[in-house]
Structure formats: C-alpha cells, structure tokens
Amino acid sequence: MTEDLSELYRGYIDCLNRQDWTRLGDFVGADVIHNDRRIGLDGYHAMLVGDFRAIPDLRFSIDFLVVEAPHLAARLLFDCTPTGDLFGLPVNGLRVRFCENVFYRFSNGRIVQVWSVIDKAAIEAQLS
Numbered sequence: 001m002t003e004d005l006s007e008l009y010r011g012y013i014d015c016l017n018r019q020d021w022t023r024l025g026d027f028v029g030a031d032v033i034h035n036d037r038r039i040g041l042d043g044y045h046a047m048l049v050g051d052f053r054a055i056p057d058l059r060f061s062i063d064f065l066v067v068e069a070p071h072l073a074a075r076l077l078f079d080c081t082p083t084g085d086l087f088g089l090p091v092n093g094l095r096v097r098f099c100e101n102v103f104y105r106f107s108n109g110r111i112v113q114v115w116s117v118i119d120k121a122a123i124e125a126q127l128s
Contacts, residue, residue, distance in 0.1 A: 005067045005069055005070075005072050005106060006065055006067055006072070008027065008106070008109060009065065009072055009074070009104070010062070011026075011027065012027035012028075012111065013060050013062060015027055016048065016060050017059055017060055019048075019052060021045055021048075021049070024041065024044070024045055024048075025041055026110075027110060027111060028041055028044055028110055028111045029041070029107065029108075029110040029111060029112040031112070032044050032111060032112055032113065032114065033112065033113045033114070034047070034113075034114045034116070035114070035115060035116060036115075054082055054083060054084065054085075054086065055080045055081070055082045055083070055086070056081075056083065057080050057081055058078070058080055059078070059079075059080070060076050060078070061076065061077040061078070061079075062074060062075075062076060062077075063075040063076065063077045063099065069106070070105055070106045070107060071103065071104065071105055071106070072103070072104045072106065073101070073102070073103045073104075074101075074102050074103075074104075075099055075100070075101055075102075076099060076100040076101075076102060077097070077099050078096075078097065078098050078099065078100070079095070079096075079097045080095070080096065081093055081094065081095045081096070082094075082096065086123060087118060087120050087123065089120070089123055089124060089127060090127070091123065091127065094126070094127070096122075096123050096126050096127075097122065097126070098118065098119045098120075098122040098123050099118075099119045099122065100116055100117065100118050100119070101116075101117045101119075102114060102115065102116045102117070103115040103116075
C-alpha cells in the first residue's frame with residue numbers, strides 16, 4: 001500500500017505539472033477538503049488554475065515523501081517567479097524559492113483531504 005500511494009502521488013504531481021486538468025479527478029476526490037474547508041473537485045481545480053495564473057512557471061518538485069497509509073506527507077519545493085502578489089506579499093516578478101509542507105488523506109485511491117502549510121517566512125526573507 002505504501003508503494004501504491006507513493007506512485008499514485010507521483011502521478012498526481014505529474015498531472016499538476018502538466019496542467020492536465022482532465023485527469024485531476026483521477027487523483028482527487030469529488031468532495032475533497034482543503035485546510036478543513038470542503039471545496040470539492042471543482043474548487044480544488046479552480047484553486048490550482050489560479051495558482052498557475054499567478055505563477056506561470058509554477059512547478060511542483062518533491063523533496064521527500066513519508067507514507068503511512070492512508071496518509072501521505074510531502075515536502076514540496078518551489079523555485080518560481082510569481083507575476084504579482086504571492087500569499088499577500090509583493091513578489092511582482094522576482095524569483096523566489098520556498099517550500100510547502102503538505103499532508104494528504106487518501107480514500108479509494110484518491111486524495112480526499114489536504115492540509116497545506118506554505119513557508120511564507122522564506123519568501124518574506126527573500127523580499128527584504
């Protein structure tokens with residue numbers, strides 16, 4: 001099961017990086033919850049599309065994964081140039097590097113719950 005979730009997650013990250021929104025539902029449940037808010041697959045899709053609009057060169061890079069089914073934890077790395085504000089910070093085209101610590105709960109082979117924490121302090125430090 002650990003290898004299955006790891007492979008499934010890598011497929012999900014590939015789906016995001018290719019912006020293959022037609023396959024998003026293969027990885028994310030219809031009633032997905034993000035940071036304790038039920039946003040559903042449509043809301044999750046809209047959130048991701050907004051992320052790519054704000055960060056045209058967005059790429060999700062896995063630093064490491066820890067799997068204890070049905071949960072998966074990941075540290076994701078980002079090296080990008082957002083076009084305007086990012087998380088309320090005036091990045092405005094500057095290159096920034098930061099990470100996201102994210103935890104997932106899977107059910108029936110799909111992500112049903114996500115807890116995400118962005119290292120906003122790393123971005124603030126680069127802007128000062």
